[in-house]
Amino acid sequence: MKNNKLLQNPFYQSLKRNIMLTVILVSLTPTILVIILLLNQFQTSYQEKVEAHLKELVLKHKQNIDVFLKERLFNIRHFSKIFDIDQLSDEAFLNERLAILQSEYGPVFVDMGIVNDEGKQIAYAGPFKLGKADYHDADWFKKAITQPYFISDVFLGLRGLPHFILSVKRNYK
Known part of the structure; x- marks a missing residue:
């Protein structure tokens, strides 16, 4: 019974609460930091992949436009040579x-x-x-x-x- 009264003491209640908060904080802090780091890495990697894809897409479109314009230039060259x-x-x-x-x-x-x-x-x-x-x-x-x-x-x-x-x-x- 005496042991039970000690646990009801405000000092021990506060100590118990502080120890529990410290344990929770110490155990969750690394997890939260790892999650933040992984999200940052994922975002950076995803952004790089999207940019690389868009650059490739723009390059292909540029090449298609260049080929198209060169073909039309050939049409004009042909006229200038035969007439x-x-x-x-x-x-x-x-x-x-x-x-x-x-x-x-x-x-x-x-x-x-x-x-x-x-x-x-x-x-x-x-x-x-x-x-x-x-x-x-x-x-x-x-x-x-x-x-x-x-x-x-x-x-x-x-x-x-x-x-x-x-x-x-x-x-x-």
């Missing part, structure tokens, strides 16, 4: 070529233009009123004039719409 400048300067003829490309590839080719070495458009086929546009100050023209073939980045240009340029430099004599 002379007089034919290509005729807007009716150029409209026929554009119609052929559009029937084959859909709305991929919106318009076509023939631009001389001074940046002046000498023929145009398409829905916009760009007949005698002057491109001598355009960034894409400055780059295109120095290379045999050129594919621009997407930009707004004279149309005010996002588009890109495929150009073939050809010296007609």
Whole structure:
């Protein structure tokens, strides 16, 4: 009975509670720390895998777009080789070529233009009123004039719409 009274003493009650809390705290603290560490490692690993997957996906799409644009550039190169400048300067003829490309590839080719070495458009086929546009100050023209073939980045240009340029430099004599 005396032993029972000792256990009812507030001091022993407090000591018992403190010992139990200490045991629980000491046993759970490492578990909680391990869980936090594992969650952090999992999150980091998962994020790295997602980023690697997205990079791979973007790379594949980039390669597909590059192949597509190079194929369309080949179409333009082909026209520049089989037709002379007089034919290509005729807007009716150029409209026929554009119609052929559009029937084959859909709305991929919106318009076509023939631009001389001074940046002046000498023929145009398409829905916009760009007949005698002057491109001598355009960034894409400055780059295109120095290379045999050129594919621009997407930009707004004279149309005010996002588009890109495929150009073939050809010296007609």
